[in-house]
Amino acid sequence: xxxxxxxxxxxxxxxxxxxxxxxxxxxxxxxxxxxxxxxxxxxxxxxxxxxxxxxxxxxxxxxxxxxxxxxxxxxxxxxxxxxxxxxxxxxxxxxxxxxxxxxxxxxxxxxxxxxxxxxxxxxxxxxxxxxxxxxxxxxxxxxxxxxxxxxxxxxxxxxxxxxxxxxxxxxxxxxxxxxxxxxxxxxxxxxxxxxxxxxxxxxxxxxxxxxxxxxxxxxxxxxxxxxxxxxxxxxxxxxxxxxxxxxxxxxxxxxxxxxxxxxxxxxxxxxxxxxxxxxxxxxxxxxxxxxxxxxxxxxxxxxxxxxxxxxxxxxxxxxxxxxxxxxxxxxxxxxxxxxxxxxxxxxxxxxxxxxxxxxxxxxxxxxxxxxxxxxxxxxxxxxxxxxxxxxxxxxxxxxxxxxxxxxxxxxxxxxxxxxxxxxxxxxxxxxxxxxxxxxxxxxxxxxxxxxxxxxxxxxxxxxxxxxxx
Numbered sequence: 315x316x317x318x319x320x321x322x323x324x325x326x327x328x329x330x331x332x333x334x335x336x337x338x339x340x341x342x343x344x345x346x347x348x349x350x351x352x353x354x355x356x357x358x359x360x361x362x363x364x365x366x367x368x369x370x371x372x373x374x375x376x377x378x379x380x381x382x383x384x385x386x387x388x389x390x391x392x393x394x395x396x397x398x399x400x401x402x403x404x405x406x407x408x409x410x411x412x413x414x415x416x417x418x419x420x421x422x423x424x425x426x427x428x429x430x431x432x433x434x435x436x437x438x439x440x441x442x443x444x445x446x447x448x449x450x451x452x453x454x455x456x457x458x459x460x461x462x463x464x465x466x467x468x469x470x471x472x473x474x475x476x477x478x479x480x481x482x483x484x485x486x487x488x489x490x491x492x493x494x495x496x497x498x499x500x501x502x503x504x505x506x507x508x509x510x511x512x513x514x515x516x517x518x519x520x521x522x523x524x525x526x527x528x529x530x531x532x533x534x535x536x537x538x539x540x541x542x543x544x545x546x547x548x549x550x551x552x553x554x555x556x557x558x559x560x561x562x563x564x565x566x567x568x569x570x571x572x573x574x575x576x577x578x579x580x581x582x583x584x585x586x587x588x589x590x591x592x593x594x595x596x597x598x599x600x601x602x603x604x605x606x607x608x609x610x611x612x613x614x615x616x617x618x619x620x621x622x623x624x625x626x627x628x629x630x631x632x633x634x635x636x637x638x639x640x641x642x643x644x645x646x647x648x649x650x651x652x653x654x655x656x657x658x659x660x661x662x663x664x665x666x667x668x669x670x671x672x673x674x675x676x677x678x679x680x681x682x683x684x685x686x687x688x689x690x691x692x693x694x695x696x697x698x699x700x701x702x703x704x705x706x707x708x709x710x711x712x713x714x715x716x717x718x719x720x721x722x723x724x725x726x727x728x729x730x731x732x733x734x735x736x737x738x739x740x741x742x743x744x745x746x747x748x749x750x751x752x753x754x755x756x757x758x759x760x761x762x763x764x765x766x767x768x769x770x771x772x773x774x775x776x777x778x779x780x781x782x783x
Contacts, residue, residue, distance in 0.1 A: 317337065318337045320341060321340075324362050324519045325519040333524060342361055348553060352557065357385065359387050361388070362392055373552065374397065374401060378543060388407045391410060395412040395413040395518065411517075411518060447512060451506060452503075455510075559638045592654055671743055697760045726761055
């Protein structure tokens, strides 16, 4: 299915499905259109009902985001009609008489289509009357000669003045009678509302579904983006906080995920600090006018995939789905990493810090890993000293290329080099290739010392034998 429809009290879902097979979602509120575009990737999206009393309403920016992604967006009947009238110049398509009333300026307020209703479990049963349905019903009665022009103006004025959750037929007629409406006319209108009620919102919704059905049947239902999309701080905040995701068949906002992690994940503090440092690097890059080339972003993508073990595009796509990231957001994240790495390389090459080694050591201390690091280094030094190898590099090892030493080291240890070893060694603090090569040789010699000791203990060969390479 390629169509998504936001529908609530205007039309029963069963009636809607007889016209259009689509993904039907509850009345749209803030971030719901954005969430639907990301989650369902529809070719067509339609907004009928929305929330704007008990929740923040759909942003115009969300609709513009959908349009910029090539999604055809329709609106009718309720908040959809209002948004379509406002965004028609940008490509949103309005359907029906309510949309036309907004477009002409006859309606201007979201309260003109609003009504109080029960929740989805109770079928969105209406508790008040939307003004547009009241107006169309009254005007039909006027055309049928049941109410005169003067009384029609009175009724419309009274209906408009009543707060929408309290706008019922009984309330409208009672207040109109107190304002001078003849009792006989009020009684006649009570029968009109009972037997000849004009549900223009429902009619418009059915018309919209038929239009969406035609658009979806079109082999080229998706449209080429006709406008660029300029993100803003507010939009990004809404996207990262209010976008709805689904896990274990439960729908929740991204903000709920981070709030839960903050209170339950012991690693949250370190993760949050690292994220803030990454964000701070983006600010610094902007201040100094740093332009990160796309090849550096591509390099970060390769490095990340290597670290995460995502060998195939299918594995990467599953990872993005599991982590609620779009391809665009993933690329932006890799661009942030690329920016950090370019800044790191500048720092290293400029030797702009007093002690490069201390940076890593302090991080190890902060994360409780320094004692383990120190013990490991001491064990290696002890092995080399015990075998009288600390200052005497094995001749055959010294003939190996650095690439071969790296290959052997990676096969024998848990070390992970996610990029070319020459670049990785610089990032790791080896400012000269000879320093990196020397440490690789020391590690190889220590491993051979262990092998010799094991074989000696097991009696596999005479102590004078050389382990070789």
